[in-house]
Amino acid sequence: MGSKYPKSLRISLPFWALLLEAAFILVFCFFTSYETPSEKLEFLKRYPAAFQDINVMAVLGLGFLKASLRRFTWSSVVFNLFTLALGVQWAIILDGFLFSFTSRKIAISIHRIILGTMSTMSVLISSGATLGKVNLIQLIVMTMLEVTAFQGTKKLTQDFLKMEEHQSMMQIHVFGAYFGVAVAWCLSEPGLSTAKDKERGAITSSLFTTLGTFFLWIFWPTFNSALIKLPGEKETAVYNTYYALAVSAVVAMSFSAASHSDGKISMTHVHRATLAGGVAVGVTTTLIKSPWIAMVLGLLAGMIAIGGAKCLPGCLNQIIGLHDTCEVHSTFGLPGLLGGLTYILLMIQQASWTTPSMVSFQILISAGCLSLSMAMGLAGGLLTGLILSLNLWKAPPAVKYFDDQAFWEFPHLAAGF
Template sequence: LTSFNTRLRYQLPISLALFQSVLLVVFILYVDYDDQSNNPSVSNATTTTKENQLYGTFPFFKDINVMLFIGLGLMLSFLKFYGFGGLAFNFLIANFSIQWSLVVQGFFYYNQDGRISLGIKNLVDAEFAAVTAMISAGAFLGRVSPVQLLLLCLMEIPLFVMNNWIITKYFHIIDIGGTVSIHVFSCYFGLGVARIFYHPELSLGHPKEKTTPNSDLMSLVGTVFLWIFWPSFNSVAATVGNAQHRAVLNTFLALSASTLTTFALSSLLNKKGQISLVHLQNATLAGGVAVAITADMIIKPAGAFGLGCLAAIACILGFQYSSPFLARRLKIQDQCGIHNLHGLPGIIGTLGSIIFILSGLVDSSNLKHNGELFHDNSFHDNTVLKVWGTGQTWDARDQALHQAAAFGVTFGVSLLGGLITGLLLKVPCVVHPSHEFYFDDKPFFQELLTVPPCLI
């Protein structure tokens, strides 16, 4: 008991202090404001106030913050004895991941003359990266310590950045809202870690793995926050104007379709016609995941509507059949059902993007991903798509194959990375909760200590 108290007391603060110290040195040596946030008197910037990215991006940035810190945090507080852990540890890893992402992405993408130029776009990109770690952690919610969560972020963020670079540079994926790069990646990375953390005794349930009406209500409130602000998440990276407008419309339609489908199917599957709170907390958001990859395309309102319906159906059936199969056959205990909310809708979204591309429902405004792709009009009649400076050309069929290949690469990289990370998190020297204190945050919060923390 004394040995554990010492480890609990020192491992987290020492880890955070070391991390912050290293980042402070990096920021001193390598990080500065970009031209749009620098002082005009000491900068060569000629950007006018109207042209500054802040005014177009900051409203989206605020919405995404609400999603990450309030929506997702509340959504993860559904367990009776882990409400503070779900909300507070989400807050912890969000900030840790954002800081780490600023450095990793900065050196990978924004390094100019040996220095990182920091602007509002960097913050948005860093939050996109942070979301992957926050989603992945849901697969084993309540079964790891905060130190293990920090190690998860430390490993996952660089792998996410590398994978995103690969599928963008070499497969030229069209994925404006991150269906593949964010949702699919985070899902299968989390499932890889969860596979390593498999505990046979949990197959019979855990006495603390339960919810209450209040905890379910808070989780549902988190879902509503995510639902309201999801259009900002899917549209912030789209080209300003028509494409961004479409992204908002398509996302809202997909979310709305998911919601009504969820109420209908959840009631239908219950013998008494009752609605499952688990379905409401998850499947109502599935359309936002599925439509993200095609959010700025001209997929027609019916296309967005259809994706939302299919995603909700897949999510609900996933909770009904896929989750038990994963736990029983593949020994993957997916605590929050991230495979149902992010994996299955991600697959549907990827297939949808392939169908829409082959149907010619893609225009030039949403093919300028990172300034690399362009063409004159659309993929109708096999219009050729070109890549700046490479001499490469391909048609709709080629782009559809690129979408599929990018999904395959992301699946493999994330799953393998998750398995390796899971092994690292189980190193004996890292503090972790005992089976007795799974799904219980009492050992980690002073106000809640009513019994001695019995961790190993």
Template sequence: MSIAYNPSLQCQLPIILALFQGGLLVVFILYVDYDDQTSSLPLSNSTLPKDNQLYEIFPFFKDINVMLFIGLGLMLSFLKLYSFGGVAFNFLIANFSIQWSLVVQGFFNHYEDGRIKLGLENVLNAEFAAVTAMISAGAILGRVSPIQLLILCLLEIPLYVVNDWLIHKYFHIIDVGGTVAIHVFSCYFGLGISRIFYHPELRVGHTKETTTPNSDLLSLVGTLFLWIFWPSFNSVVAKAGNAQHRAVLNTFLALSASTLTTFAMSSLLSKKGQISLVHLQNATLAGGVAIAISADMIITPGGALGLGCLASISCILGFQYLSPLMARRLKVQDQCGIHNLHGLPGIIGTLGSIIAVLFSPIDISDLSLNDDLYYTNGLKEGSSALEALGSNGTWNSRDQAMGQAAALGVTFGISLLGGYMTGLLLKIPCLVHPSYEFYFDDQPYFQIKDISENNWNSKDKHDRNLLMPLKEV
């Protein structure tokens, strides 16, 4: 089949990227300076080299980059004819979103005396914002053009920043790893868009919506990268010391429990006892999503293992039963199953954090509580959640539990409505829209060398024969 050339793509993609990069260049020139720890001015750089945040943050920063650009990219390469799109467009929207987040978050949170102060911590926070767009894009993977993906990022990032500010400022959510702020928000934002992009013919499956052993293997390798570095993602913003130590341990235990549960549950649900690669690629990570919100709390090792098991079970059951139901009843076609990996475990994790706040002892000396709450209550190390949060009578564990639940509800509403409205904007006719026949296909977007049998010259065929297995004599 010949590929229909779309001249709008050649026009729109360079223009949008040129305008965006040029606009940000102007903003950076006019408004952005390095912060004190990165400034070259001797008078402003009062931080000793050994105390520079670089040495505390950069090891985590590298791990998170591996997760975003390699892990998530490979994980999205599972489709047979859309592996380039999964990796390359993930690379594109990650960089687009990070730069855009630096500006949005800069004006929102780091604007001082007419300037944005930029440091490594800002870039790290921008990557957290970028993750939301990258996850949301998974719901419509292969069904939209790169132009539409860029518009998605442009609209989602500001809404993420506002929602993150809202749930921390007014609901004092404790969410060190972003279960609500990142995973739940990105999930339901993506599902809101997916509802607008519902296509009736996809109910019976698309001819290109298939995988190969090689593409599934690449996706599984991406899962392993995410699995290995997930403790860094959940612990990087925890206060250095005991809280960060707990966040690493709790995340590892939850991920390990998710892995064993996935193998057991997937085999149990198969009539032949075979393990689903889709389950391995997703449910093994569910524990990392669920534990993120309470990773730095003292939830006990058993609690971390339990959350990992529950998250994995919910993810697998979601793929098995809930995704087909949502596609049939709600007309929401979730391409990558982000609801199963990010939505359901996110809800379970939030419920777990409520239980932890109500009943678990909390080491308040280094827990990553909201700064206003921390300093208002004069919290003491080793106190229970009830004693710690209610020490001055103005904020107790019940209030905190209600704040956790309210933040979940507010995030759900904002993200779903925001995603639905974004989906309507992405359907504007002037944007490039891939036709149904070219869903899940790399060819309209990439220069792919044709290596079919008819194009091999005699030397190629000779070389291929040398690589064929020897016949038995």
């Protein structure tokens, strides 16, 4: 007896994937070269200290963080790796052409690969909002468009707003969250309720998500300090991130119990709020000169993340017709906005000893960076969502949402699926 899930991607998925890989290979063949031997010392220092940690975050952390659906675990983890592997190649090409295209060659270095991985993590964040509702072809389109939009946003913030590389990259949480929310809003269907039962979690899948949360919690100080050049500032960034994460982890469980009528802790709240401190402190971490500020930021971020996870699905999301599968708005968007607002306040404090015109200038620049990231995320997400909603990509119908059987071979259709 044939499966009710058609082989709709048998031709189109290999065609688009191999076409892109062929294009990438040609670009790397004619326009790239490896760094000079004198720069190899940077590789030896940064490979174990940054490259490995960030890859663990991207592959295991964000992969397992999205493995909360009881019937969509295989796709959550493996599609995450597919998206990362494809996006990194495109991000490296774009970064080279936009930021350092000299002598008609892009120098491939460990720093450029780290930048490519971090840029692609914007897609890994966004895909949490569309989890279970798109196929691999749609993920390919989303990856190409979002990486392009994020690199363009980075270029604007660095060239016109004169932001440093670290600050522009740390806007990834706001950009990725609102890009994903906009795409999810475009893809939300009236018939989504037919697949609601498959969206429920299970004990095993919840443990996978907890594992992803732990991976991210452990390696987040590396993520927040990887692009900082001065050793003193890098050390401060590690300390501030750790303090903020520690407080948000405590808040995740205590505030979750306080928000429940019976004082029970919600594992969903733990997943959403444990990382909130690391998200919020990212853009401000070099400006914070005392641990207590980072701790207060972690406290507020954890409370905001839980408040968003508890209130948004039943209030705002229903009003605007949004379905955010992994609640990336609460996990990354709201803490990211808190961090951006804190950055504005700290920049004002730094400029307060100078002229009033300097204070106004810093407010304008800091607010412009945050607003640009949010606006570009929303605009790019809306455009991408409209493209993905076209009948070109063999998108799964709502009845097949949140189901691994739509994409994977199950030799004997195991019980429980």
